[in-house]
Amino acid sequence: MIPPLLFQLMILLSWPINALAESPAIAKPNCPTSCGNGSISIQFPFGIGAGCYLDHQYEVTCISSTPILRSINLTVLDISISSEASTILVNHTVLHSCNLESIRGEIVMNGTVNLESSPFFFSDENRFIGVGCNTFAYLLSNRSIISGCLSFCDKSNISAETMPLRNVTLRNSDCNGIKCCQTRIPSSRDLQQLRVILSTTNYKENTTMTEQNKCKSAFLVDQEWFGNNIDSPGKAQGLKHVPVLLDWGIHESSFDLIERNPSKRYNKTSDCNQIFAHSTSTNTSTNATFTMPVRRCRCNPGYEGNPYLLHGCQGKLLPILI
Template sequence: MIPPLLFQLMILLSWSINALAESPAIAKLNCPTHCGNVSIPFPFGIGTGCYLDYWYAVTCNSSTPILKSINLEVLNISISLEASTILVNHPVLDNCTAGVRRATVNFESSPFFLSDANRFTGVGCNTFAYLFSNNSIISGCISFCDKSNISPEPSNVKLRDSGCNGIKCCQTRIPSSLKLQKLNVSLSTIIFKGEMQGQNKCQSAFLVDQEWLGNNIDSPDKAQGLKHVPVVLDWGIHGSSFDSTERNSSKSYTRTSDCSRVFANISTSTNTSTSTRVHQCSCRWGYRGNPYLLQGCQGKLLPLI
């Protein structure tokens, strides 16, 4: 016969195991939770009534999720204590002429910001790549070709190890103090007398998730052929939309989630200045799930006493 105290402890342990086994909801009720192998948590959603507002609407085309508001493929959406991020597949700017090419990365007015987990990267011979914002250069780099070309990089050396240090590839940070939503990219060729003959004349420039680049590209030559690369965006909820989230239907639920992380970007044009203010939420320590949903953070265990 099982002693009463041991029996009670077994029941509590069983409840705890069941609580761990049940995954907290990530999407609204009766809404798709995945597109292909990509999880789609609220406030993002697939289908009418499944997302918070226009910015978070996702279409699922042949198992490929597309964030409609910025028309980019979604590779991953993350909600954590550290940060809320979305990984998107962003086009690369390339240049195979002796001229100058420019492009604009623009997320203004959206709840998406360029993360400092990205690095600005230039690839190719005699490449001059730089970023400017509000008519000021904020970052840039130059890469050259090793004229001797005697000892190619070992195939097992990744860009993370070699540092992308200026030979066929250069890399720099974007200012972490700025919450950037718009950047202009410029890519041009520096021509020295007698050079560029017999060399690949194409260059490319792009923002890219530094971790992905270091783990997946093992030489500048392979980086040169890229057409799209993963870019990390920080995201949150516009202040104007924040009070309409489900979690705010219950003030008592703030015991399990926290939305105190707020950041803003100020964009200045010729005559106007606008501020984009967003809230980021996370489950409190000991809870897990989706803090943007009512009862979305669950899983704290009962003490076994």
Template sequence: MSTVQWLLQISLLLWLSKGLAATQGKPGCQERCGDVDIPYPFGIGSAGCYFDEWFEVTCNNSTHPPKPFLKGVNLEVLNVSLDGTIRVNNPVLLSRNCSGKPSNHTQWWEGGPFSFSNTYTRFTAVGCSALAYFMQNDTVIGGCATICQMDVAITAKNASCYGLGCCQTQVPPGLLSFTANLGTYSEVSADEQEPCKYAFMVDQEWFISNVPDPHTVKDMEYVPAVLDWRIYNATCDASTSNLNTSTSFCGENTFCSTDTQTSSLICSCLPGHEGNPYLPQGCQGTQSTEDC
């Protein structure tokens, strides 16, 4: 075999491998909506295209480009990652005394297998004397408060969100249901100076890069936020020490990581492989040239 023929065969194998690894959805299912890839266990179309109803995605073709929505929580999908995160457009719902916005002091979250990411998302409050907090089963489990000094807008910009006109807190990990509340702890001069208060979940990386002044968020309807997701009511094959076989939930050439407390799991490709670990043959080897 000539060198040219050998190189052509290697190129063809790499192309085929890349094509297989790029397969993200189930056969016959729509894998993309607008500019967003929709990998399994998420899916568009019939019930066989997604794991269960919580992972169903609808594609709104009336917009340009079309926009995908996570049907179970009615949020626009911005990006899906097979590492267990999904980025969504989350509404800025909590507000008090803000011109042009209805007062809404409480927001419920019942997200099925989705929780706001403890790593990437921050619960943020802006305004004077704002008190933002989480509750679960009538118990406060986290929150933050703001104070104001002199010019609130300048203070917030210069100090970012460290309590002066703007505060942030991490979301408790794995919080599948909770109530977010926005209150006030003062009705004195600071409240008269800046009566508008609002709170929101936000992707911290996006917030730092795109919002030099937190007070501009009050004019936004949505901000990006990151959700964590896992496959619940499922466990890995214990007989293989979490390394799955073809009979377990994950596909071939994958590692299955389980959380026995929540009966949930997440799949990942083994080293040297890439693709979708939730499909039967979704993880393809990437070291064929080295093996030659």
């Protein structure tokens, strides 16, 4: 006969092994979690197919096994839900021009994706990058400059006013102002509309430049991806698409559609009362601007998984001390 204390210990030791077999769900039942054999996990409130997403903002369409977020028409590279943040990584177009010298240095403008009225926001974990010789690149939001940087052809182009310590060594391998510059964007949870502006700083009528030096580009990019993949201006030149990180949540108007909400039982496992941003929307007929609260859910301490699902947050496995 097994002593009662030993029997209880055997039950406790066996619990983590059984719990490992059941991982938290990421999507609604009977809904696909990826496009074909793709490696990108589509987590609720995002979903593929009718009944699998919360509302139209989160609908994902598979095109040749590539997930496309229909509401903003961008390719999805990753969806992340954690206690710290809810983010989605998307593929975004780079503003590129090789004609600024020939068009008398005029400004080239390109509107980025307009996220107004959506529950998506540009994350401050992105960096703004300008690439090329004598390039002035900056970002506008609501007609105000919020970020910008200058890049020069080489150190000889830098004036004493711009860089008084002219004996400072600048490595060509860094995005430090020589053919490539970078800067932060404001830490704002309400950043939804950006416009990229790209221009040249020294147009001269009879100036001749190599074809490579004529080309300039500017883009917003996820800082982690940029740091891991771009270690020289040459690698930054010619990029056509780059990953951009977006924060996201649930509009107050759509919040009641989450199945977990009617059951107070799940208040113990997750928290969905965190309002982290306000989405902007403009009435086209009256030109009036208004905002909508956006909430974010997260699993409570001791739980992990998808807090937007009814049974999404599961208890973490804790080590058993003997």
